[in-house]
Amino acid sequence: MTAQTCRDERGAATLVVVMVLFLIMAMMAAYASRNVIFEQRIASSYYRAGVSLEAAEAGAEWTLGMLNGLKIDQACLASNSATDRFRDRYLTISSTSRDILPAAIVSTPGTATRKIVADCVRTEAQEGWACNCPTGTWSAAAAPASAGNMQPSFKVSLISPVANRAGNLRIESAGCTSSIAQNCDADAMSSDMALARSVVQLDAALLSALKVPPATALTVKGSINLGTNGIGLHNSEAISNGLLLLTSDDAVPNLLETRLDSLPGTPVQQGLIFADPVLASASPEQMFKMFFGMSLKRYVNQPAMRQVTCSGDCGPALAAAYAKGTRLAWVRGSLDILSATVLGSATSPMLIIAEGPVRIDAGLELTGLLYARGNTIWTNSSGQPALLKGAMLVDGDLTVDGTVDIWYQTSVMDELKNRAGSFVRVQGSWWN
8 A cells, every 4th residue: 555545545545534523513513503492492481481471460450440541432532522431331240239241232142140341452653552342243343553662462351250249340351462352262272382471350349439328318516507498308217217317416506397308207306317426536537437448538539530620610530530430429628509500310320529618609410429539519599490309418517508409319329339439459369
């Protein structure tokens, strides 16, 4: 064998070794790339799962807010031309038992105790949620314009909770990484593994607007001063024993029996309670808690409460607030109603908390409850009706001049106790 032949053989052996090394390095690189790709897929799945969970959480919180909101249109936005609130549109609440059921909306998917009510998508163009709250036949929200970034969505269902839990409601929110919530339904997801879906459930309880309704048409902690016409007090409700007046005063001059009506066949004097020791000794805070079950500070900060701001005549501002869906109104400072005003209805009464003195010098028709924290003057020389259907509570002195009537109505008290109020999250009810 020549030297040249030996050199050729050594070169071939070196080439084989180098090729083997290259093959090993290629296999190692492929294995490393496989791990990177696998980790990227895991990270992507975690990201999509996180986005869907956040969308579901947003849907649950959004629903709580909507249940405590004002009148809305089909885009779930507050509107002066809207006819109902979210809770009115999608819930049926008993005024006697407090049982809550999803409303029987035409052709809405679900059962008698479970209804899909709304869906929303977070669009890149609006940089916020675009929502759909149908009023008739159910139809899902239209798909938004395509975008370079993910546009997640959620779909909300309202569910009646288990039995014996009156005043409670279950909210289910399904978050989806697709811009169309229906794409994350079980059948749709089976063909698209790139989608993620999370479901969040929580219970909401209706916090009563009037924890302990008064049993009398008029309750006054201070003194009562009546004009020559007295005041009309009427109560023919057997459940409240026909009570007309509760006061800490020893006597009320000009309280004309001809303007007092109690249960048929019952002397009106039996409906009058004077010099009540509990009322006389109660502080302003204690008197408020007697009927509302909490302090004024906590009460006015509840989600469904709306502060009505006005200077001068508050009548138009209260009427406008009621038309928009306000049922619990707080007037900070004095409350003056100086123009003819109609507020509330038998099935949707209005509760007004006046933190300061009250002056009513006009025809007022209020169906609901008026709570005055200060002295109250109600005069009516307009010739128009001055009528309160429900009850009136005064933590101060009351002066009445002119023709003023208060009709106690149990049905109005039941509406305020069992159907009006704020929905709040039940602690420990969250589930994912």
